[in-house]
Amino acid sequence: MFSSNFKDKIKQKINLLELIKEYTDLKPAGDNIWQGRCPHPDHDDTTPSFRVWKNNDNTWSWACMGCHVGKKDTKDNKYRNYGSDCFAFVQWMSDHKNSKHIYSFTESIMILADKYNIPYCSDDKNNKIASLLEKNYIKAKCFNINLSNQTKKYLYNRGLDDYDIQKWCIGSNLFKSGFRITFPLFDSKKNVLGFSSRLISKQNNYSKYINSKESECFHKRSFLYGIHLLDESCDEIRITEGVFDVILSNKYNTKNVVATLGTAFTKEHVSIIKHLNKKPVFCLDGDKAGQRATYNAVKLLAEEGIYSKICILPNNMDLADLANQKKNDLEKYIQDNSLLYFQFLLKDCSKLFDSKLNELRLNFLPKILDVAKSVNTKEEKIIFNNFIQERFGIKQIC
Structure with missing residues (x-):
């Protein structure tokens, strides 16, 4: 070589x-x-x-x-x-x-x-990609074999076990910034295209995650972590952000979860989704940044005639947190809490509409209560309450 x-x-x-x-x-x-x-x-x-x-x-x-x-x-x-x-x-x-x-x-x-x-x-100058893939495979095995006890402890605390560590070939290696956890980046054929590495402890001068540099075989804009475990029997592909989101979802039997590794959803990702012919379901973080990223992604897919579903995660939680909380009920949570494309786009409008409607109800309530004083018989009260609920959305008044 x-x-x-x-x-x-x-x-x-x-x-x-x-x-x-x-x-x-x-x-x-x-x-x-x-x-x-x-x-x-x-x-x-x-x-x-x-x-x-x-x-x-x-x-x-x-x-x-x-x-x-x-x-x-x-x-x-x-x-x-x-x-x-x-x-x-x-x-x-x-x-x-x-x-x-x-x-x-x-x-x-x-x-x-x-x-x-x-x-x-x-x-092998004529087959540089093959050489890079071989090198990456060997490095992945070396990093996995040399997994430090400190790294293992961190992974256990995140909810992983030894089976998960071996399944995803997680390892560790010493970088300038200290020991980092290494995650091999597998393509659909299980070739190792590169690595994503994470600091075990926070350091202000270094990024928490670092991905391999662009190369002949790794292009971050067109990569989805976890795609090598895609299950053809599932007609959806769940798109999230980070490696732990994918690993922990997979651990609890939620199929076809892939991650963009923190990068924005791109046109190259759209091409992959089109090729796979699976319904995209976005499961990005529930904070404002996550919602903004989701909006941009679903619009990009809609331009190609692909209409996504969106699973709204609880605020301040990512999919990894939710997986550790829901465990084998995560799949059901995603199914029960996914909005259709148009529901997601109109969600804010719907909230504003409800807010304005409640404001109007409060404005009209004194008048309604005043009129209610003139309602005396049981039959009139039934008719009055039905009318108020149907017309103003206000439950029983008298």
């Missing part, structure tokens, strides 16, 4: 001695030789049997004389013979009895490239 030039570039940038010092203490043991206890988790090294040295060509090598690993003349088959460069070291350190995943050679290249901020460069 990666060219020899790219691998050489990583080796040139990395100081192997400093890399290994992150795992064990090394002390000078001669000209261009350092030694220390073996850093491998399976080797209980009581004497310094690990060596790092500089070769005549200015490259670096390493070996453990106890494990017999790193040297080319390996005699002990207990461990794989990885070689003795920086990539071999990363692979070797992941290969132990408690390991959940042993890094491949390609993964070791990617891990070091990420660690030292070296841009990727692929051999």
Whole structure:
């Protein structure tokens, strides 16, 4: 996948001695030789049997004389013979009895490239998208395997369990802003197009969510999170804003929930909805910003002859909050609280009309009460009350 030039570039940038010092203490043991206890988790090294040295060509090598690993003349088959460069070291350190995943050679290249901020460069120039997808898939697996306990605790508090974490391949990774939760962005074919990452704790200088940069395979304006789990048996597609809205709705058996990842609903999204041939139901936040975004989205779809339904969420709640509250009743809530397109557009007019009507009723009420004094018989009272309720919407007066 990666060219020899790219691998050489990583080796040139990395100081192997400093890399290994992150795992064990090394002390000078001669000209261009350092030694220390073996850093491998399976080797209980009581004497310094690990060596790092500089070769005549200015490259670096390493070996453990106890494990017999790193040297080319390996005699002990207990461990794989990885070689003795920086990539071999990363692979070797992941290969132990408690390991959940042993890094491949390609993964070791990617891990070091990420660690030292070296841009990727692929051999396959004619198939750059395929290379990006492969890289993203491997990164998603690595992030998931290295999920921190802090991240797990946060996810549990949000209502997720281990099954949800694995289903959505949620992980964590260290960024400049600290540890972030990583959410792979799957397309309908389950390719990983990129990532959305979220800060675990609020930091004023950094955005809460960051999405992958635009690339040959990821275009935010035309992406819907959760589309890879679309159920053809459901004739609706529920559109919301964030990853947790989708994950928690899916957890409680509400089908076909997708998210725009905080971006405005676009013409590219309209094209996707048209292609899917499913009834759009918007479930955006119940605050003013959410309602404004909903209005803009339904108008955009209406221009293409697609008339949406709108589920009005309680104020100060998003779909994730509602999912945790309603659980398996969320589907019923969406069905029972969805307005048709015209009902949504006339909702404010209807409220204003009712308000003005109540104002008029209050203005006419003294006159009505005065007339009611002249109504005496039981039959007249029945006729009078029916008339007042039918004409003015006021219930029994006398």
